[in-house]
Amino acid sequence: MKKLGLFCFLLVCFVFISCKKTKTIDADKLQNEKPINTNCYQAIYEKDTINLEVNTLKDGKISGEMVMKLENMPPKIGKIIGEFRGDTLFADYSFHQGANENKIFKNPIAILKRGNEFNLGNGKIENYLGASYFVKGEPVDFDNVKYKFTSIDCVVTE
Structure with missing residues (x-):
């Protein structure tokens, strides 16, 4: 049961980190795109x-x-x-x-x-x-x- 809780916690952390990185890349891309x-x-x-x-x-x-x-x-x-x-x-x-x-x-x-x-x-x-x-x-x-x-x-x- 403890392993399942730890797994869920790590999964949620991974999702938040992934979302944050994607947003940063998109922001950099938009700033460098020619208008x-x-x-x-x-x-x-x-x-x-x-x-x-x-x-x-x-x-x-x-x-x-x-x-x-x-x-x-x-x-x-x-x-x-x-x-x-x-x-x-x-x-x-x-x-x-x-x-x-x-x-x-x-x-x-x-x-x-x-x-x-x-x-x-x-x-x-x-x-x-x-x-x-x-x-x-x-x-x-x-x-x-x-x-x-x-x-x-x-x-x-x-």
């Missing part, structure tokens, strides 16, 4: 500025970069990976804050497209097994938002 379309956006609220670059990939997935410069905080610089579901972009934002590039944070984001404007939604976030998710059953608010993105020209850096 078919790139759009840039900016949101300004009081003294805060968020710059967003959205790359549309062949399979419809989205990758890109986002820089959040919020008043009285070090800038958050990172990458997004996600997909559109209808008119809403659901993505993971992996970023470092300020000069501390060794510690990576990861949060879910949701951005709703309304005409030519994109609204960064507010929602309850929960952590489960080290990952952050929007709470299921709790709506993401796209009406009472601070950050509304408008299209801007992309800056080419080489």
Whole structure:
């Protein structure tokens, strides 16, 4: 009986490790894939500025970069990976804050497209097994938002 319990525990651990490795490989692959379309956006609220670059990939997935410069905080610089579901972009934002590039944070984001404007939604976030998710059953608010993105020209850096 003890051997069966140990076997089940090891099997569950193996599944979690396998899933985590697959997700990391896919994220790296998406970041390196050549986009078919790139759009840039900016949101300004009081003294805060968020710059967003959205790359549309062949399979419809989205990758890109986002820089959040919020008043009285070090800038958050990172990458997004996600997909559109209808008119809403659901993505993971992996970023470092300020000069501390060794510690990576990861949060879910949701951005709703309304005409030519994109609204960064507010929602309850929960952590489960080290990952952050929007709470299921709790709506993401796209009406009472601070950050509304408008299209801007992309800056080419080489």
